[in-house]
Amino acid sequence: MSSVTSPVRTPLVTSGKSIHDVTEDICRQVEGKPTRSWMMGMAISLTALALGAYATFVLLWEGIGVWGLNKTVGWAWDITNFVWWVGIGHAGTLISAILLLFRQKWRMSINRAAEAMTIFAVICAAMFPLFHMGRLWLGFYWALPLPNTFGSLWVNFNSPLLWDVFAISTYFTVSLVFWYIGLIPDFATIRDRAKNKISQAVYGALSFGWTGGAKAWMRYESVALILAGLATPLVLSVHTIVSFDFATSVIPGWHTTIFPPYFVAGAIFSGFAMVLTLMIVTRAMFKLEDYITIGHIELMNIVIIITGSIVGIAYITELFIAWYSGVQAEQYAFLNRVSGPYWWAYWTMMTCNVISPQLFWVKKIRTSIVATFILSIIVNIGMWFERFVIIVTSLHRDYLPSSWAMFFPTKYDVGVYLFSFGFFFTAFLLFSKFFPVINIAEVKSIIKTDSEKL
Amino acid sequence: MSDEKYVFRPERKRFLAITAIIGVVLVVIGILTTSSGGGHAEEEHSLVNAMSESLLASVEKDVALVAESTEGEGHGSETWLKRLFANLWMNNVYFTGLAIIGLCFVAIQYAASAGWSAGLKRIPLSMASWLPIAFVLMIVVWLVGNHDIFHWTHTDLYAAEGGDEILKGKQAFFYWPLEGTSGMPVFFVIRMVVFFGLWYLFFTWIKREMLAEDLDGKTSHWFKLRKLSAIFLVIFAVSSSVSAWDWVMSIDPHWFSTMFGWYVFASWWVSGLALITYSVARLKERGYLSVINANHLHDLGKFVFAFSIFWTYIWFSQFLLIYYANIPEETVYFVERMTTAPYSWVFYVNLLMNFALPFLLFMTRDSKRHISMLKLVCPLVLIGHWFDFYMMVNPGIMQENGGIGFMEIGMTLVYGSAFVYIMLNSLSKMPLVAKNHPMLQESLHHHI
Numbered sequence: 001m002s003s004v005t006s007p008v009r010t011p012l013v014t015s016g017k018s019i020h021d022v023t024e025d026i027c028r029q030v031e032g033k034p035t036r037s038w039m040m041g042m043a044i045s046l047t048a049l050a051l052g053a054y055a056t057f058v059l060l061w062e063g064i065g066v067w068g069l070n071k072t073v074g075w076a077w078d079i080t081n082f083v084w085w086v087g088i089g090h091a092g093t094l095i096s097a098i099l100l101l102f103r104q105k106w107r108m109s110i111n112r113a114a115e116a117m118t119i120f121a122v123i124c125a126a127m128f129p130l131f132h133m134g135r136l137w138l139g140f141y142w143a144l145p146l147p148n149t150f151g152s153l154w155v156n157f158n159s160p161l162l163w164d165v166f167a168i169s170t171y172f173t174v175s176l177v178f179w180y181i182g183l184i185p186d187f188a189t190i191r192d193r194a195k196n197k198i199s200q201a202v203y204g205a206l207s208f209g210w211t212g213g214a215k216a217w218m219r220y221e222s223v224a225l226i227l228a229g230l231a232t233p234l235v236l237s238v239h240t241i242v243s244f245d246f247a248t249s250v251i252p253g254w255h256t257t258i259f260p261p262y263f264v265a266g267a268i269f270s271g272f273a274m275v276l277t278l279m280i281v282t283r284a285m286f287k288l289e290d291y292i293t294i295g296h297i298e299l300m301n302i303v304i305i306i307t308g309s310i311v312g313i314a315y316i317t318e319l320f321i322a323w324y325s326g327v328q329a330e331q332y333a334f335l336n337r338v339s340g341p342y343w344w345a346y347w348t349m350m351t352c353n354v355i356s357p358q359l360f361w362v363k364k365i366r367t368s369i370v371a372t373f374i375l376s377i378i379v380n381i382g383m384w385f386e387r388f389v390i391i392v393t394s395l396h397r398d399y400l401p402s403s404w405a406m407f408f409p410t411k412y413d414v415g416v417y418l419f420s421f422g423f424f425f426t427a428f429l430l431f432s433k434f435f436p437v438i439n440i441a442e443v444k445s446i447i448k449t450d451s452e453k454l
Numbered sequence: 455m456s457d458e459k460y461v462f463r464p465e466r467k468r469f470l471a472i473t474a475i476i477g478v479v480l481v482v483i484g485i486l487t488t489s490s491g492g493g494h495a496e497e498e499h500s501l502v503n504a505m506s507e508s509l510l511a512s513v514e515k516d517v518a519l520v521a522e523s524t525e526g527e528g529h530g531s532e533t534w535l536k537r538l539f540a541n542l543w544m545n546n547v548y549f550t551g552l553a554i555i556g557l558c559f560v561a562i563q564y565a566a567s568a569g570w571s572a573g574l575k576r577i578p579l580s581m582a583s584w585l586p587i588a589f590v591l592m593i594v595v596w597l598v599g600n601h602d603i604f605h606w607t608h609t610d611l612y613a614a615e616g617g618d619e620i621l622k623g624k625q626a627f628f629y630w631p632l633e634g635t636s637g638m639p640v641f642f643v644i645r646m647v648v649f650f651g652l653w654y655l656f657f658t659w660i661k662r663e664m665l666a667e668d669l670d671g672k673t674s675h676w677f678k679l680r681k682l683s684a685i686f687l688v689i690f691a692v693s694s695s696v697s698a699w700d701w702v703m704s705i706d707p708h709w710f711s712t713m714f715g716w717y718v719f720a721s722w723w724v725s726g727l728a729l730i731t732y733s734v735a736r737l738k739e740r741g742y743l744s745v746i747n748a749n750h751l752h753d754l755g756k757f758v759f760a761f762s763i764f765w766t767y768i769w770f771s772q773f774l775l776i777y778y779a780n781i782p783e784e785t786v787y788f789v790e791r792m793t794t795a796p797y798s799w800v801f802y803v804n805l806l807m808n809f810a811l812p813f814l815l816f817m818t819r820d821s822k823r824h825i826s827m828l829k830l831v832c833p834l835v836l837i838g839h840w841f842d843f844y845m846m847v848n849p850g851i852m853q854e855n856g857g858i859g860f861m862e863i864g865m866t867l868v869y870g871s872a873f874v875y876i877m878l879n880s881l882s883k884m885p886l887v888a889k890n891h892p893m894l895q896e897s898l899h900h901h902i
Contacts, residue, residue, distance in 0.1 A: 004899040006569055008673055008892045103570075236767060248778040255779050258712035260771040313691060317712050324627060324699075325710040326620040327783070 012106055013447045015290045022291075022444050023189060026436050029286045030190055031199075034433055037285050042429050049422025055415020056131070064134050066412040072405035073395045077413040078128045079245075080387040081420060084270070085125035086168065086242055087263075087383060090235055091271025092118025093175050096182070097231035100224070106299055108442040109291045113282060113432070114275045115179040120427040121274070122172045124420040129164070131416065160244035167241040171234045178227045184210050185220065185441040239267040246390065252333035253394035256321070262314035266383060269307035269353070273379035276300050278428065280373045282437055291438050294367050301366040304379065308357035311386075315354060337393045341406060345389050352382020457889065460742060462882035467875070474871040480864025481538075488534040488861065531602050533855050539599030541861055544847035545869040546595055547701055548725070548840060550588040551718075552873065555726025556581025557657050558690055560664075561683035564676070569896030570753055573745035573887050577733045579664065581726070582657045583880035584873050589650040592701075596646070603851055606707040609637045620708050628704070645700055649693045656686040664888060671890035694719045702843075705850035709787045713772040718846070720768045724761040724808075725839040731758055732832035733877075735825045737886075745887050748823040749900045755822025758835060762812040765839075766805075790849050796856045797849050800841050807838030840866060 017025070029035070034042075059066055069076055092114040099107040133139050140146070143165045145155050155162050187207035194200040210216060243263035246254040276297065283292040322334040337346045356378050360366040365375075392407050431437075531539075556578035563571045600607045611618040612625055612634030625634035630641040659682055667675035695715025703714045711717075731754040737743050738751070776784045792801045811834050821827040848856050888894065 004895045006893045006896050008676055009567070233763070240767075240771065244775075247775050250779050250781060255775070255781070256712045257714075257772045257775045258716065259775070261713075261716060261768065309688070309691065313695065314712075317695065317715060320699075321710050321712045324624050326623040326708075 010295050012109070012293070012295065013291055013443065014293050017290060017447055019444050019447065022447065023193075023440055025288065025291070026186075026438050026440050026443075027190055027193060029432070030434060030436055031193070031195075035285065038429060038433060041281075041285075041425070045422055045425035045429060047422075048418050049426050052415055052417075052419025052422045055412050056419045059131060059412055059416055060136060064132060066410060068408045068410045068413055070405050070407070072398045072403050073392055073407040075395065076388075076392055076407045077409055077417060078132045080384065080391055081417050082125050082128035083242055083263075083387045083391075084380075084384045085121045085128075085420065085424075086238065087267035087270045087387075088274045088380070089118045089121035089125060089171075089175075089271065090239060090264070090267035091275045092116070092121075093171070093178070093231045093235050094268055094271065095275070096178060097228040097235060100228045101232060105446050106296055108446055109288075109293075109296055109438055110275060110279055110300075111442075112179075112182065112435075112439045113279060113437050114271075115175065115182070116431045116435070117274060117278060117428065118175050118271075119172070119179060120424050120431075121271075122168065122175065123427075124424050126168060126172075127420060127423075128416075129161075160241060160248050163241045164245060167234075167238045171231075171238045174227060174231050174234055178224075178231060181220065181223055181227070182439060182442075183435060184208055185212065185217075186436040186439065188212060189440055190436065236264055239263045246394075251394050252327075252329040253337065253390065256318055258314055258317055262311065265307045265310040265314070266353075266386060269304060269311055269357075270380055270383035272300055272303050272307065273376040273383070276304075276372055276376035277380070280369060280376070282432055286432070286437065288438065291443060294369075297369065297372055298363075298366050301360045301372060301375075304357050304375075305360045305366075308353060308379070312354035315350070333394060333397070336397055337389055340393065340397075342389065342393045342396070345385050345393070349382050349385040349389050352378045353386060356382070458742065458744065458886040460737070460878070460881045460886050462878050466878065470871040470875045474868050477864040477867030477869075477871065480860045480867065481541075482864075484859055484861025484864055485534050485538065487859070488537055489532065533852075534861075536602045537852060537856070537861060538865075539595065539602045540848045540851040540856070541865040542591070542595045542599065543603050543701075543851070544843050545865055546588065546592050547847060548843045549584060549869050549873050550592065551722030551843075552726055552729055553582050553584035553588055554653055554690070554694075555722050556730070557585075557653065557660065557686070558723070559726060559730060560660060561656075561686045561690070564660075564679045564683035565687055567680065567893075569893035570750060570900045572891040572893040572897035573743065574730075574734050574750060574754075575664070575888060575891075576881065576884060576886055577737070578726070578730050579661060580877045580881035580884075581729065582653075582661075584876050585650065585654050585657055587872070587876060589654070592646060592650070596643075604704060604707070606634075606704060607637070607639065609635050624707075642700060645696060649697055652689055652693065656682065656689070660686070665884055667890050668885050668888060673892045676892045694722070702846050705847060706787060708783065711772055711776070711784070711787075713768060713775075717768050717772055720761070720765040721839050721842050721846075724758065724765050725836055727754070727757045727761055728832040728835035728839075731755060731828055732836070735828040735832070739825050739829075742886060745894070745898055747900075749902050750897070751825070751828060752819070752823045752902060753900075755816055755828060755831075758832065759812060759816035759822065762808060762816075762835060766809040766813075769805075769809075790853075791845055794849070794854065796852075796854065796858075797845065800845055800858070804838065804841045804845055807834055808842060811838070 013022075064078075067076070067078065069078075092111075095107045095114045096111045099111075129143075130136055130139050133142055143155065143162070145157070145162075184207055187203050188210035191200060191203035191207050194203055240260040240263065243259035247256060247259035249255055279292050279300075280297070283289055319334055319338075322330040325331075336342075356375055359371070359375065365371045396406060397404055559578040560575050560582075562568070563575060596603075605611075606621055606625075606628060611621050622634065626641070628634070628639040628642045629636060632638050632640055660679060663675050663679050663682065667679075695718075698715040698718035702718055703710065731751070734743065734746060734754060735751060738746050773788065776788060791797045812831055815827065815831045815834075816822055821831070844858070844862070891897075
């Protein structure tokens with residue numbers, strides 16, 4: 001890496017932190033007692049988890065009939081939530097892999113938390129197809145290509161739903177390994193500082209006997225680069241295959257060739273929005289304003305403008321080509337989205353995803369923490385509605401008008417969604433308390449190269 | 455640092471002129487051989503008609519239309535003339551792409567605050583000098599050859615009785631505010647003029663600002679360039695997709711694909727990257743660009759490698775989704791190209807040259823750092839994407855009468871040498887390296 005920094009660049013870490021300050025600032029919340037705000041957050045998350053667990057239990061006990069699905073809309077909140085969570089699970093690996101390949105040093109302050117978010121979001125996503133199977137305990141037979149001797153037939157290799165199983169499990173594995181390897185040197189730092197026996201033992205085990213020797217660092221860096229190279233096509237492939245779930249069909253509104261890259265862009269869009277939501281809270285909770293600076297927030301907001309605009313171009317392309325194609329079914333599908341009974345969902349999506357991110361063109365807005373926090377939540381609402389619009393509006397107008405129907409969620413639809421939120425925030429809060437939320441070792445490498453120090 | 459300048463030597467100019475003359479001679483030979491060998495096409499007529507009937511069996515009107523258009527009654531020039539127009543148009547699209555990608559690359563470097571590329575931005579900038587010529591060629595070829603290139607320009611298709619119902623549905627995209635029967639595609643032409651106008655305007659502004667920085671060395675130019683670049687990229691994001699629909703997708707007027715705009719962009723982008731990389735490598739080899747070392751070449755090589763994969767991703771996504779859904783109106787596009795005699799080999803060569811070869815040859819670190827390897831792979835990618843544009847443009851115009859022969863090779867030599875002449879001429883008129891670029895020190899110390 002070059003050690004010369006141009007005068008037009010702003011420093012990545014502010015307040016002139018020394019290497020020791022970095023260790024102190026980031027280890028503080030791991031070693032100290034939980035803060036009040038953390039306890040409160042945990043209480044809310046656990047409540048959501050408990051309420052959601054009840055809904056999930058009823059779902060598993062009674063079967064998916066408790067959801068609001070009907071014979072026309074056979075997929076609704078379950079698959080919407082699945083795609084939404086998988087999408088959120090993209091930013092982590094994007095930040096660590098693609099931004100690593102593009103040598104974007106600002107990623108170092110946020111990649112750890114973003115990767116953790118990825119892992120929890122992918123777990124949340126995976127819940128929904130498993131629950132939708134009705135009999136969760138048979139899921140392995142139905143989803144994995146186990147031979148016929150187990151008593152069931154081979155899975156359908158032509159189905160993109162099966163490709164999903166492979167894509168997501170691969171993505172999850174690589175993301176987990178990537179995240180964990182990054183954590184090892186920092187676990188060792190905490191181990192070396194630990195005062196009590198339990199911490200020493202736990203962090204000692206977690207750090208895999210890290211020595212910090214030159215050889216160890218060399219291997220650490222080459223593994224990071226190899227995993228980044230592996231993870232980059234995976235980021236694209238996962239959401240590409242998720243988009244295939246719809247686009248390989250002949251259902252109007254689903255069969256459209258732009259889906260793969262457009263879904264990937266949308267995933268990065270929502271993922272960055274979720275990273276922003278979490279990081280704005282984390283930086284305030286743990287006093288990390290010097291590491292996650294306004295500069296970081298601004299850069300993430302720029303990523304939001306770019307991906308939001310790409311998604312916007314894709315929406316307009318779809319509308320235009322539906323008209324241009326002259327295919328009546330396509331034209332109707334899009335007219336129905338825009339002005340049919342679900343018009344409000346479509347316009348919520350358009351407003352939240354395409355119009356509101358354009359506010360970030362104003363420097364005042366993209367450097368304002370309050371505005372960023374609000375907009376990051378709006379973007380995720382919009383991205384949930386995007387999947388809902390694609391899925392429900394295309395399904396609810398069946399080929400036969402006698403089969404036309406509407407979808408109304410039940411409290412179990414809401415409850416299981418709440419369960420995934422409860423799980424996500426509980427997991428994230430546990431992570432942020434017991435693991436270093438910022439990569440200590442990597443951030444130390446950028447405090448010296450700032451232009452201020454030259 | 456002293457001002458480094460590229461010298462456009464007379465022998466280089468002479469070489470380009472001779473190449474262009476050879477190109478013209480080949481085109482003439484091509485015309486002569488094509489116009490004398492007309493009987494060949496007749497035999498395949500029945501075959502093509504049978505194919506289109508089986509594809510469009512459910513839509514009787516369309517069968518009649520396809521049969522009519524393949525017989526070339528009423529409209530359509532001689533095969534050789536049609537083929538000439540097809541060639542002119544595909545080279546227009548291909549070289550316009552190389553020019554605008556030059557500007558797009560420069561804009562991305564500024565918008566992303568990239569430091570590593572500070573020393574090489576004059577090369578992509580000079581590529582964009584082709585834009586005004588590309589515009590003139592585009593307009594002239596369109597005015598002369600539109601009936602042969604674009605099926606939708608025929609007014610009889612919009613007749614109340616016996617017209618083409620699908621094209622009537624989309625006439626507003628071409629003819630607004632007029633009707634298709636007027637024969638004046640106002641909206642289409644306005645778009646062409648506006649896109650080239652905006653691209654050229656931003657090229658002029660960006661170039662002026664870059665050269666002004668050389669003189670006074672203020673960093674304010676860099677900040678202004680970053681702003682200009684961001685605005686240009688927004689405009690280009692929209693105009694690149696729409697121009698792909700206009701200039702390429704509408705050649706097959708019934709066919710549609712939402713991916714197409716990004717597909718054309720992906721192809722333009724990776725060919726532009728290959729040309730930038732090749733030019734930088736050649737200039738370095740000839741002793742220019744002292745600020746560039748193996749690390750910069752490595753980064754450029756990585757771009758070509760990565761975006762070759764990206765192009766393949768877009769290609770495959772579009773192909774797979776159409777193949778899998780198997781809707782005849784959409785699959786016909788690939789049937790015409792993949793299983794029809796004059797084109798099927800190009801279909802596979804396209805994948806070989808644009809995916810397999812760059813993927814394997816640029817896999818190792820060393821291959822991207824050595825000029826000899828860059829000089830091998832980048833031309834492969836450039837030729838490969840020429841085939842890609844050939845596949846997008848020519849089969850739609852020529853149907854079963856197409857082919858790759860003297861005319862195609864000759865025309866590309868003419869365009870290629872003209873493009874290189876304009877590019878090098880523009881390069882020789884500005885300092886080769888931006889000595890006051892605020893990122894130049896970063897670029898000089900770039901090490902990967």
